[in-house]
Amino acid sequence: MAGVPSIDHDPASYDRPAVTVDLVLMSIVDRAPVVLLMRRPIEPDLGKWALPGGFVRIDESLDDAARRILRDKAHMADAYIEQLYTFGDLDRDPRARVITVTYFALLPPDRFGDALKSSPDLTLAEIIVPWADETGGPVEVTDDSGPVALAFDHAAILGLAMLRLRGKLNYSTIGFALLPETFTLRALQDVHEAILGATLNKPAFRRRMLEKGWIEPTGIRETGASFRPAELYRLRTDF
Incomplete structure (x- = not known):
């Protein structure tokens, strides 16, 4: 043309x-x-x-x-x-x-x-x-x-x-790839702080994680802890 x-x-x-x-x-x-x-x-x-x-x-x-x-x-x-x-x-x-x-x-x-x-x-x-x-x-x-x-x-x-x-x-479960199948809330916060390079408020972080509905308690507590053993959580299977 x-x-x-x-x-x-x-x-x-x-x-x-x-x-x-x-x-x-x-x-x-x-x-x-x-x-x-x-x-x-x-x-x-x-x-x-x-x-x-x-x-x-x-x-x-x-x-x-x-x-x-x-x-x-x-x-x-x-x-x-x-x-x-x-x-x-x-x-x-x-x-x-x-x-x-x-x-x-x-x-x-x-x-x-x-x-x-x-x-x-x-x-x-x-x-x-x-x-x-x-x-x-x-x-x-x-x-x-x-x-x-x-x-x-x-x-x-x-x-x-x-x-x-x-x-x-903050909007995906990507951080859970760095954790074992069961984990404490302390370990989950450690992962977030390492990635973000910042110290997070402990009560606020735990409240936010629980409110997201991503994790559920296992009813089992960690072993080998020096003080009161922390409860273990896991990523919900429907995520």
């Missing part, structure tokens, strides 16, 4: 960016948020810590790539992971134009035991959030030796993961 610009639908006429998958696998240890990192064995950023990740193969879906990386690089047999966000800044990888799709999971700390034992190039590092508002931004990461320099834009990826997690904590 006259006056209508032609549109080239031939894929070969376009540049082809590479696609990777990165995994944000988080937990709570000693009342602090932590993330699983792997030491990079190659350039760029040789020796730096990074989120477990890798390139998507031409014959696999994004979900299949995420499960492969979970198995081969994070050394975890299975976990419920879901897409978090896609990062595509032009200069995020000096090798080429690389777009990464990040997957996210919250896991109890005992789920990382076998992975950490299987590879000296894996570590759980503490996440330090330097911002308190809703705008977010990159976070800092530290381990027993001090601050950890992250590869690529992984500090920004972790920052978005923390921002999303804080945002979802």
Whole structure:
């Protein structure tokens, strides 16, 4: 048709960016948020810590790539992971134009035991959030030796993961993924305080959790407590 610009639908006429998958696998240890990192064995950023990740193969879906990386690089047999966000800044990888799709999971700390034992190039590092508002931004990461320099834009990826997690904590049951099947209200508050980076009023927090209707008492009390054992709760099965 006259006056209508032609549109080239031939894929070969376009540049082809590479696609990777990165995994944000988080937990709570000693009342602090932590993330699983792997030491990079190659350039760029040789020796730096990074989120477990890798390139998507031409014959696999994004979900299949995420499960492969979970198995081969994070050394975890299975976990419920879901897409978090896609990062595509032009200069995020000096090798080429690389777009990464990040997957996210919250896991109890005992789920990382076998992975950490299987590879000296894996570590759980503490996440330090330097911002308190809703705008977010990159976070800092530290381990027993001090601050950890992250590869690529992984500090920004972790920052978005923390921002999303804080945002979802009040209206979803996402935080319960960090708890065993039965837990005390004290343990539940510890999880919320670790994620939010703030101390919460104990009576107000417990009242709010009970009013939400998410949890129910088990009628069982914890064992091994020094003082009066606290009652154990569980997430309701209809949530």
